[in-house]
Amino acid sequence: MTKHVDVDTIKEAISQGVTDIGENRVQELEAKYLELGDSVNYHMIGHLQTNKVKYIIDKVSLIHSLDRLSLAKEIDKRAKAHGKIMDVLIQVNVSKEESKYGVFKEDLIPFIKKLEKYDNICIRGLMTMAPHYEDSEKTRYVFRELRELSQKIKDENLERVNMDILSMGMTNDYKVAVEEGASHVRVGTGIFGNRNY
C-alpha cells in the first residue's frame, strides 16, 4: 500500500523485490504510473468513481473495490475498448459500518449474478476492510465471514467467477487476516512508516 509514499521510496522498494503496489486515489496512481511505468503492478484499492475508470483501466492489474453495478458497467465498457479482461474483487462491507463502502453480505450473490453479462470483467475474489480495533483479535469474525462467503460463491460455480483471491488485512490486523485465509494483505504504514498527510 503506497498511498502518500513518494516515488523514490517506491523505487527503492521495487529494487528490493516489491512487485505490486496499491493506491487509493486515481490521480496519485496516474502520477506514479508516469514515473514508474510498467516496473510494478498497480492495484486500485480505494473507492473508485465511475467517471475515473477511464484513467486507470489500462494501468491496473486488479481493482479491489467493485461495489456497485454502475461501476461494473463502466469497467466492462472501458476494458472492452482496451481489449482487456479486467480482474476485479468485490468489496464487501461485512461489519456494516456506515463509513465503509461495499456490498452487504446478503446482497452479494445476487450482485455477482448480475455481473455475469459483463464479458470483460473477471471476478477474482473478495475484499474487505475490518473496523479499527486496538485489539486486532476482534476483527477475526470479519475475515472469517469473508472467507466463508467466498466459499459459498465458489459453490455456485458461476461463469467468470474464480474466488482465488481474498484481499483482507492492513497493518493493524494482517496477522489475523492471514490466519483466516487472506491471499493478499494491504499493508501500508507497517512497511513504509507513518504517512505525512
Ligand SMILES: *Cc1c(COP(=O)(O)O)cnc(C)c1O
Ligand atoms: C490505507 C489503506 C490500507 C493500508 O493501511 P495501513 O494501516 O497503512 O496498513 C489498506 N487498505 C486500504 C483500502 C487503504 O486505503
